[in-house]
Each structure stands twice: as C-alpha cells, then as structure tokens.
Amino acid sequence: MSPLVFVLALSGISVAAGFLGSLVGLGGGIVVVPALTLLFGIDIRYAIGASIVSVIGTSSGAAAAYVRQGLTNLRVAMFLQLATTAGAVTGAFLAGLLHGRWLYLIFGLVLAPSALGMLRQMAVPAGPVPPDRWADQLQLHGSYFDEALGRPVSYRVANTTLGLVLMWLAGVFSGLLGLGSGTLKVSAMDMAMRMPIKISTATSNLMIGVTAAASAGVYFLRGDIDPIIAAPVALGVVAGSFAGSRVLGRTDSRVLRGIFLSVLLVVSAQMIWKAFR
Amino acid sequence: MSLPDLVPPGERPGSGSERVEVLNSNLLRVGVLTSMALILVGLVLMFVHHPSYLRSAEALQRLTSPGAAFPQTFPDVVAGLREWHGQSVVVLGLLVLIVTPILRVALSIVLFALERDHAFVVITTAVLTILIASFFLGKVG
Numbered sequence: 001m002s003p004l005v006f007v008l009a010l011s012g013i014s015v016a017a018g019f020l021g022s023l024v025g026l027g028g029g030i031v032v033v034p035a036l037t038l039l040f041g042i043d044i045r046y047a048i049g050a051s052i053v054s055v056i057g058t059s060s061g062a063a064a065a066y067v068r069q070g071l072t073n074l075r076v077a078m079f080l081q082l083a084t085t086a087g088a089v090t091g092a093f094l095a096g097l098l099h100g101r102w103l104y105l106i107f108g109l110v111l112a113p114s115a116l117g118m119l120r121q122m123a124v125p126a127g128p129v130p131p132d133r134w135a136d137q138l139q140l141h142g143s144y145f146d147e148a149l150g151r152p153v154s155y156r157v158a159n160t161t162l163g164l165v166l167m168w169l170a171g172v173f174s175g176l177l178g179l180g181s182g183t184l185k186v187s188a189m190d191m192a193m194r195m196p197i198k199i200s201t202a203t204s205n206l207m208i209g210v211t212a213a214a215s216a217g218v219y220f221l222r223g224d225i226d227p228i229i230a231a232p233v234a235l236g237v238v239a240g241s242f243a244g245s246r247v248l249g250r251t252d253s254r255v256l257r258g259i260f261l262s263v264l265l266v267v268s269a270q271m272i273w274k275a276f277r
Numbered sequence: 278m279s280l281p282d283l284v285p286p287g288e289r290p291g292s293g294s295e296r297v298e299v300l301n302s303n304l305l306r307v308g309v310l311t312s313m314a315l316i317l318v319g320l321v322l323m324f325v326h327h328p329s330y331l332r333s334a335e336a337l338q339r340l341t342s343p344g345a346a347f348p349q350t351f352p353d354v355v356a357g358l359r360e361w362h363g364q365s366v367v368v369l370g371l372l373v374l375i376v377t378p379i380l381r382v383a384l385s386i387v388l389f390a391l392e393r394d395h396a397f398v399v400i401t402t403a404v405l406t407i408l409i410a411s412f413f414l415g416k417v418g
Contacts, residue, residue, distance in 0.1 A: 003330040003337045007320065043343045053371060057309075060377055064305040067298050074301065078385065078401050085407040092411065138396055175411075209378040214408045216375040220368075223349040227367040228323070228340045231316045234374060238313055 006040065007232045013039075014236020017054060021237065022062035022244030023251070024260045025204030026182035027055030027212065028237050030267055042229060049224030050233045052216045055180040057234045059209025061241035062202075062248075069249055070144045071202035073195070076157060079138060080203075083164040084185070084211050087171020094176060101275050107173050107181075108271030114187035115264045118257065129194045134160040144199060147249040155196050163193040171211065180208035183267050186260060197253050197260065297388050304384055308377030315370030323363030379408060 001009075013035045017028035029051035036047040066072045135141060135157040143154040166188035170181040182204050189200035219225055248256070324330050330337075339345065348354045348368050357365025382405050389397040 001334055001337055002332045003340060004324065004332075006337050006341075040341075042341055045343070046341065053374065056374055056378060060305050060309045060374065064302045064309065067305070068302040070298065072298075074297065074385070075397065078382075078397060078404060081382075081404045082400060082407075085404055085411060089407060089411050210382060210404075210408070213375050213378040214411050217412055220372070220375070221350065223347075225368075225371060226341060226345055227319070227347050227364045227371070228337075230371055231320050231367045234316055234371060235313060235320075238309060 001040075003228060007228070010035075010040070010229070010232040011236040014054065014233045015240035015243075017233075018058045018061060018237030018240025018242075019244040020240075020259075020263070021054075021058040021182070022205060022241035023201065023248055023256065024182070024263050025186040025201035025208070026058075026263065027051070027180035027208050028058045028240075029054055029179050030263070030270065032233055032237075034270075036229065045224050046226045046229050049219045049226065050229045051179065052212050052219050053225060053230045054233050054237045055182075055212035056209050056216060057237040058241040059180075059205055059207075059212070061238035062245035063206045063209060065242070065245035066202035066205060066248070069202075070142075071198055071249065072206050073140070073142050073157075073199055073203045074206075075138065076140050076142075076189070076193075076195070077203045077206045079140065079160070080163060080167045080185075080189075081207055081210060083167035084171035084174065084207060085214070087168035087173075088175035088211055088214065089171075090168070091172040091175020094172065098176070103173070103176050104271045105275035107177065108268050108275060110169070110173075111183055111187070111264060111268040111271065114183070114191065115261060115268060117191050118187070118261050118264065129156045129158045132156075132158045132160050142199070144196075146196075146198070146253075148252050153196060155199065156194070158194045159192045163188055166192055174211050175215075180212055182208045183264055187264070190257075190260075197256050198248060201248065201256065201260070294392065297385075297392070300384065300388060301381060304381050305377060308373060308380065312370045312373035312377070315373060316367050317370075319363045319366030319368075319370060321363070322361060322366055326363055379405075382408065 014032060017031035020031065021028035032054045033047045033051045036042040036050060037044055063072065140157040141155065143152055146153045166184065170184035173181045173184065185204040185207055186200045189195045189203060190197050347364050348357050354365050354368050358369060382401060386398060386401045386405065389401055
C-alpha cells in the first residue's frame with residue numbers, strides 16, 4: 001500500500017468514525033483504533049495518538065453546530081468538567097498502580113450496567129424528574145427546539161451530585177486509558193441526570209474535546225502523533241462529524257438511544273475482551 | 278415547577294444566552310477551519326515534495342513504523358515550517374486543532390464575567406486551572 005492509498009482509505013474510515021461519534025457523543029476512537037491496528041498494522045502508540053486527535057476533531061467539528069442549535073448545554077458542560085478534569089488528574093496519579101488489564105475490565109463492567117439500565121428504560125418510562133438544589137441555583141435546566149418533534153422541549157436537570165461522581169470516574173478512565181470515555185459521559189447525563197438524549201450527546205461531544213485537548217499536548221511531545229496518520233484521521237472525522245451534526249437534530253430520540261445502546265454494548269465487549277486477551 | 282414551553286432566545290437558562298452560544302460556536306468554527314486548511318495544505322506539500330509517496334509501499338512503512346521521523350517538538354515544527362516541510366505544516370494544523378477547545382474554555386471565562394455570572398466565572402477558572410495543571414503533570418485524558 002502506498003502512502004496515497006493509505007491516506008485516502010484512512011480518511012474514508014475516519015468520516016464514518018466522525019459521523020457515528022458525533023451522533024452518540026463519542027470521539028470515534030472505537031472505530032479509529034481497531035482500524036489502525038488491525039487493518040493497517042499500525043503501532044498501538046501511534047493509533048492512540050491518532051485516536052486523541054480523532055476525539056478533538058469529532059468534538060470541535062460537531063460542536064460549532066450543536067452549540068449554535070442550542071443542543072449543547074454549555075453550563076452543564078462546564079459544571080461537569082470540574083469533575084472530569086479533576087478525575088483525569090486522579091487518573092494520572094493512579095497510572096502505574098493498576099495493571100492495564102484490570103482497568104479495561106473495570107471500564108467494561110461499569111459500562112455494562114449502563115446498557116442494561118438503558119434497555120430497561122426503553123420498556124419502562126422513567127418517573128418524574130426529582131428536584132435538585134444545585135441545578136436550580138446554577139440554572140442548569142434548559143430547553144431546546146426538537147426538530148424531529150417539531151416543537152420546543154423543556155427539560156430539568158437532576159442528580160447533579162451523582163452526575164459529578166460519575167463524571168469524575170469518567171475522567172479517571174480518560175486519564176488512565178487515554179480515551180474520551182464519551183460512553184460514560186452520555187450514560188451519566190442521560191440516565192442519572194435525566195437529560196434528553198440529544199442534549200446528553202451534544203454536551204458530551206463538547207466535553208470530550210476539552211479533556212482530550214489537555215492530554216494531546218503530552219502525546220505530541222512524547223512523539224505519539226504521527227502526521228501521516230493523524231492528518232487523514234483529523235480531516236475525515238471533522239467532515240464526518242460536520243455531517244453528523246446536521247443530522248442529530250432531525251433524528252428521532254428513540255433511534256438515537258438505540259444507536260447509542262448498540263455502541264455501548266460494542267465498547268463494553270471491546271473493553272472486557274481487551275482485559276482477557 | 279416547569280419552564281414554559283416557549284422560551285424566548287437569550288433566556289434559555291441551561292444553554293446560556295444566544296450571544297454566548299454564537300461566540301463559542303464561531304471560535305470553534307474558525308479553529309477547525311484553520312486547522313483543516315493547514316492539514317490539507319501540509320498533506321499536499323508532502324506528496325509534492327515526495328512523488329514516491331504516490332506509489333511506494335516502502336515509503337508508507339518508513340512513515341508509519343515505530344521510530345518514524347517527524348516533528349515532535351515546537352522547535353522542530355518551526356524549523357520545518359521555514360522550509361515548507363509538509364509534515365510541519367500538518368503538525369501546525371494539528372496543534373491549532375488541539376488548542377481550540379482550551380481557548381474556548383478561556384473565552385468562556387470572559388463571557389461569564391461579562392454576563393456577571395460569578396458562580397460560573399469561578400467554575401470555569403477552576404476548570405482552566407486544572408487543565409493547565411494537568412498538562413504539566415504530564416498525563417491526563
């Protein structure tokens with residue numbers, strides 16, 4: 001394979017990664033890393049470096065549109081980022097204490113109940129949203145215009161304390177494993193904090209870019225970001241997430257939850273497989 | 278208590294005012310478009326400078342194997358840019374992409390201050406501080 005063919009093929013795969021990632025609030029690493037290592041035989045270090053770039057590209061490519069459409073809850077994002085960044089620092093200190101195998105297993109086991117909870121919620125609709133003092137005081141509640149429903153939707157944010165704890169956990173995993181952990185972020189907002197799936201997706205999308213950006217500098221200086229690999233990934237995911245951001249608003253929330261659930265199961269299995277490999 | 282169904286723009290509490298949203302969105306857009314343009318130009322330059330990249334499988338091996346030669350420090354990038362090295366232009370584009378989300382957090386501090394939203398000025402400043410600190414700690418996700 002020549003560099004030209006490599007660049008074209010990788011761009012194409014990255015478009016798909018960015019499109020999927022922007023629809024479910026993830027960074028596209030779940031597509032990019034296996035494609036690079038299994039399909040192209042790229043060293044895992046460079047694959048993770050490219051995955052970090054993919055997370056930032058997917059995030060920024062879609063975020064401009066999501067923020068403008070009012071789908072991103074900027075206040076919730078910033079509030080929760082306190083926990084994800086603090087978690088990432090914790091993760092940095094924990095690194096080396098736990099074997100990678102255990103980390104993947106824990107991550108997989110944390111995700112599996114989220115998937116089950118989501119499945120259950122599809123059958124039994126959730127009750128009323130409980131009141132939350134912090135959400136009131138910090139004015140976290142919001143509203144958006146749902147294009148699929150053709151009407152504005154108001155929503156209230158609940159369980160901010162549990163949300164912070166889960167986000168801290170997501171930050172720890174990000175710091176330890178070098179991934180965006182968008183799955184955990186979307187689950188926390190959707191299930192614990194009771195935010196609509198579109199808002200959870202768009203808000204997670206914004207957040208993963210910030211945490212990944214903080215670590216990307218380190219990956220760059222460590223020499224893990226190879227331009228010939230990262231360039232097509234960046235171009236592809238930005239194009240894909242740009243397209244995805246045009247689709248999210250118009251998509252039925254039930255369809256989105258279905259896609260997210262499938263991705264959740266795949267990632268969860270990926271993590272557990274990595275643990276036992 | 279529930280919010281009324283129709284909330285006028287600018288009074289959407291959860292998402293911030295429309296002005297804040299537009300500024301956030303524009304910063305992201307400019308950052309992404311600049312970085313994409315640089316990455317694209319850099320890639321084209323790589324192929325122009327090295328016509329063998331169009332066909333040689335051996336070139337791909339060299340470019341993607343562990344220990345491949347590419348700019349890994351800021352001085353490397355600056356030196357490469359002086360000679361229009363494609364790789365350095367690509368890396369500059371990637372760095373613009375990386376810096377954009379962090380700049381957005383910094384901009385948010387100013388915006389919350391202008392809105393006299395003191396709680397969020399504190400929250401956002403704390404986030405930026407942790408981000409910068411974590412960068413120096415060496416590893417963060």
